[in-house]
Amino acid sequence: MTVFILSVILFLIGLYGVLVKRNLIKIALGFMIMEYAINLLFVLIGYRAGGTAPIFTQDVSGQIFVDPLPQALVLTAIVIGLGTTALLVSFAVRIYQKYESFDIRKIRELRG
Amino acid sequence: MNWIPAFVAIPLGAAFLIPLIEHWIKGSSDFLTNAVTAFLMGLTLSFIHQAAQTQVYFVGGWEPAEGIPFGIALVVDGLSVLMLLVVNSIAFFATLYSVKYMARYTDKGKFFTLFMLMLAGMNGVVIAGDLFNMFVFLEITAIASYALVAFGIGSEELEASFKYQVLGGTASALVLFGIAIFYMMTKTLNFADASRVIAATGVTPALLFVSVLFLVGFGLKSALMPFHAWLPDAHPSAPAPISAMLSGVVIKVLGVYTLVRIFFNVIGIGTIPALKTVLLSLGVISMVAGAFLALGQQDMKRLLAYSSISQVGYIIFAFGLGTELGILGGLFHLMNHSVLKSLLFLNSGAVVYETESRDMEKLGGLMHKMPVTGTTSMIASLSMSGLPPLGGFFSKLIIIWASIDAGYPLLGAVAVIASIVTLAYYFKLQKEVFLGKLADAFQKAKEAPVLMCIPMICLAIISVGLGLLLLDPVREMVLTPAVHVIQGGVDYARMVLGG
Incomplete structure (x- = not known):
C-alpha cells in the first residue's frame, strides 16, 4: 500500500511542477514526472507477490503470474508520453527563439 | 465486409500517404x-439506416468467450452514428474550405496530414469500445490539434498552443490516472464488461475517486467553466478551418461524448446520486459565465470561442437533467452547435482572409462587400441566438422545457437569461462586423473565393434544415437511437456483449 501512496505523491509533485513553476522547461519536466508516476502505478497494479513473467509453456503450471495487461498499457503510455513531451519541448524551444526567455511571465501576451 | 474499422484506418492511411504524394506531385493533397x-461522410450516411442496432467489431477476430471480452471491441451504436455524422460532415466542409484558405500558409501537405490524424483520432474515440483505446485515440486527436493550433508559428499561436498543451496534457494525465484506478477496481477496461462489474459491486470509494478524475479530465477537454482557461486562447489562434473543427467537434467528441459514454453507459448516471447535480451545476456555470464573458470581447474569434463555452454548458446541462426530453435536447443542441459554430468560424476566417483583421472595433459594414459571408453569418447568428423558425430555437426550447419538466424551473429561467445574453453578443458581432459603416481601410475588400463560399453556403443550408430533424420520420432515424442508447444507460453492456 505504501508504494501506491508514494506513486500518488510522485504524481502530485509532477502536478505541482506543472501548475506552479514559471519556467517552460520545468513545466515539461513536471509533465514527465506525472507520466512516470502513472506508469509506475500501472505496473504496481499488475504486480503479484512472487509472480513470474506470464509466459505459458508446457511445463509451467500452478505458478503465480504478474498481470501482463498493465505492462502492455504502460508501453503504449510511454510512447504517447514521448510524443507529448517532444512536442512540448519543441514548442518551448520555438518560444525561446522568439522571446529569448523561458520565463512564462515575460511571454504572456494573451489574456485569459 | 465490415466497414467499422475504416473510420480509423482510412484517415490514418491518408495521413501516411499525403506527405509522400505531396512530395512527388504538388497540390495533390487537396484532392x-x-x-x-x-468518402467518410458518405460512409457515415450509409450507417444511418442501421443506427438503431448496436454493431460490434472485434479487432483480429477475438470474439468474447462466455460473455467476457478478450480483444479490442469497436462499437457503433446510435450515439456513435450521430457523433460520426457530425464529425465527418464538418470535417468535409473544413477540408473543402482549407484548399483555398490554407494556400496562404506554407506546406499545406503537413497541414492535411495533421488534419487527417485529428480526424482518425476523433473517429476512433467515437467507436472505441474500451477505455484504453479511447484514451489512445484521444491523445492522437489532442497531439494533432496542439500542432494545428500553432500552425501559423507566430508568437501568439505558439503561446496559445503551449497553454493548450499544458492544460490538455494535465487532463490526459488525470484521465490516465483514472484509467489505472479503474482497472485496479474492475480488472477490465471494456466498457460493457466494466459496467457489469460496477453494477455488481455498487458504489465504492474507488469509484467515486475515478469519477472525480474523469470529471476533471474530460471537463478540461470540453472546457467547462472552471476548466476553460485554454479555450479562448487556443481556438482563435488556430487557422479558421481548425477553429471550426476545434469548436465544432473536437470539444464535443473529447469532452461531451466521453463524459456521456462513461457516466451514462458505464458507471450509470443513477449509481452516484451527486453526479446529476455536478453536471447541472457545471453546465449552468459555463452557460452563464461564458455568455457574459463573450459579451465583453472585442476580438471576433474570441467572442465565438467564449460562445462555445456557453453553448457546451447548455449541452452538459441538458444531459445533467437525465430525462428523455433533456437528452434529446442536448443531442439536438450538440448537432446544431456543431454546424453553426463551424459556420461562424469559417465566416470569421473569410473576414480575416479578406481584411487581415478580427478586431471588431476596426471592422464594420462588410455586408455589401462580402454578401455571402455576411448572409450566412447572419443566418448562423440568428439560429444560435434562438430565433423561432431556425434549428437553434427548437433545441433551446426543448432544453428549457425539459428543465421545467424535470422540476428545475429556476435553472430553466437561467437558461432563458443566458439565451438573451447570447442574442445580445451575436447582435453585437453582426453590428460591428457586417452592418454599420464601412471603414476606409477595407474599401477594397471583396467576397471570399468561391471554394471558401461553397462550404459556408452548404453549412448555412444545413443549419436552416436542421429544424427538420425533429419531424417524426427523421427523428426516428437519427436522434431517437442515440437518445435510447443514453437513456438505456448500463443496458449498453447487454447490447454489446449480448446475453
Whole structure:
C-alpha cells in the first residue's frame, strides 16, 4: 500500500511542477514526472507477490503470474508520453527563439 | 465486409500517404484529403439506416468467450452514428474550405496530414469500445490539434498552443490516472464488461475517486467553466478551418461524448446520486459565465470561442437533467452547435482572409462587400441566438422545457437569461462586423473565393434544415437511437456483449 501512496505523491509533485513553476522547461519536466508516476502505478497494479513473467509453456503450471495487461498499457503510455513531451519541448524551444526567455511571465501576451 | 474499422484506418492511411504524394506531385493533397473526407461522410450516411442496432467489431477476430471480452471491441451504436455524422460532415466542409484558405500558409501537405490524424483520432474515440483505446485515440486527436493550433508559428499561436498543451496534457494525465484506478477496481477496461462489474459491486470509494478524475479530465477537454482557461486562447489562434473543427467537434467528441459514454453507459448516471447535480451545476456555470464573458470581447474569434463555452454548458446541462426530453435536447443542441459554430468560424476566417483583421472595433459594414459571408453569418447568428423558425430555437426550447419538466424551473429561467445574453453578443458581432459603416481601410475588400463560399453556403443550408430533424420520420432515424442508447444507460453492456 505504501508504494501506491508514494506513486500518488510522485504524481502530485509532477502536478505541482506543472501548475506552479514559471519556467517552460520545468513545466515539461513536471509533465514527465506525472507520466512516470502513472506508469509506475500501472505496473504496481499488475504486480503479484512472487509472480513470474506470464509466459505459458508446457511445463509451467500452478505458478503465480504478474498481470501482463498493465505492462502492455504502460508501453503504449510511454510512447504517447514521448510524443507529448517532444512536442512540448519543441514548442518551448520555438518560444525561446522568439522571446529569448523561458520565463512564462515575460511571454504572456494573451489574456485569459 | 465490415466497414467499422475504416473510420480509423482510412484517415490514418491518408495521413501516411499525403506527405509522400505531396512530395512527388504538388497540390495533390487537396484532392486526396477531400476525397477521403467525402468518402467518410458518405460512409457515415450509409450507417444511418442501421443506427438503431448496436454493431460490434472485434479487432483480429477475438470474439468474447462466455460473455467476457478478450480483444479490442469497436462499437457503433446510435450515439456513435450521430457523433460520426457530425464529425465527418464538418470535417468535409473544413477540408473543402482549407484548399483555398490554407494556400496562404506554407506546406499545406503537413497541414492535411495533421488534419487527417485529428480526424482518425476523433473517429476512433467515437467507436472505441474500451477505455484504453479511447484514451489512445484521444491523445492522437489532442497531439494533432496542439500542432494545428500553432500552425501559423507566430508568437501568439505558439503561446496559445503551449497553454493548450499544458492544460490538455494535465487532463490526459488525470484521465490516465483514472484509467489505472479503474482497472485496479474492475480488472477490465471494456466498457460493457466494466459496467457489469460496477453494477455488481455498487458504489465504492474507488469509484467515486475515478469519477472525480474523469470529471476533471474530460471537463478540461470540453472546457467547462472552471476548466476553460485554454479555450479562448487556443481556438482563435488556430487557422479558421481548425477553429471550426476545434469548436465544432473536437470539444464535443473529447469532452461531451466521453463524459456521456462513461457516466451514462458505464458507471450509470443513477449509481452516484451527486453526479446529476455536478453536471447541472457545471453546465449552468459555463452557460452563464461564458455568455457574459463573450459579451465583453472585442476580438471576433474570441467572442465565438467564449460562445462555445456557453453553448457546451447548455449541452452538459441538458444531459445533467437525465430525462428523455433533456437528452434529446442536448443531442439536438450538440448537432446544431456543431454546424453553426463551424459556420461562424469559417465566416470569421473569410473576414480575416479578406481584411487581415478580427478586431471588431476596426471592422464594420462588410455586408455589401462580402454578401455571402455576411448572409450566412447572419443566418448562423440568428439560429444560435434562438430565433423561432431556425434549428437553434427548437433545441433551446426543448432544453428549457425539459428543465421545467424535470422540476428545475429556476435553472430553466437561467437558461432563458443566458439565451438573451447570447442574442445580445451575436447582435453585437453582426453590428460591428457586417452592418454599420464601412471603414476606409477595407474599401477594397471583396467576397471570399468561391471554394471558401461553397462550404459556408452548404453549412448555412444545413443549419436552416436542421429544424427538420425533429419531424417524426427523421427523428426516428437519427436522434431517437442515440437518445435510447443514453437513456438505456448500463443496458449498453447487454447490447454489446449480448446475453
